[in-house]
Amino acid sequence: MTKQEFICAIEQGAILPVDASIFSNAEIARMGKAAEKYNFVLELHNCGAFKPSDIAHLGSIAPGHISFSDFQL
Numbered sequence: 001m002t003k004q005e006f007i008c009a010i011e012q013g014a015i016l017p018v019d020a021s022i023f024s025n026a027e028i029a030r031m032g033k034a035a036e037k038y039n040f041v042l043e044l045h046n047c048g049a050f051k052p053s054d055i056a057h058l059g060s061i062a063p064g065h066i067s068f069s070d071f072q073l
Contacts (some may be wrong), residue, residue: 002047007031013038023048025054026060032062040065 003008007027010016011034018031028044035042047055047068058066 004025010042013040015040017043017044017073019047020044021049025058028058028066030062032058032066035065036062041067043067043069045070 003023006016007023007030010031012016013034018028020028023031028042033040042062042065044067047070050068050071055068055071
């Protein structure tokens with residue numbers, strides 16, 4: 001499955017865990033909007049490279065629908 005196929009699957013309502021290190025913030029934002037639309041939580045893994053501003057931005061796009069499962073300070 002290509003990245004675009006993966007994103008399209010989520011945009012159609014598929015619930016899949018996402019490796020954040022593979023996707024851009026814009027791609028994650030698209031998937032977050034789909035999570036909000038279909039009322040599920042998008043679970044992100046490998047979130048270590050995110051800055052606080054990245055998390056705030058993604059959180060504002062789909063409040064309560066993006067989980068940064070392994071993020072640590």
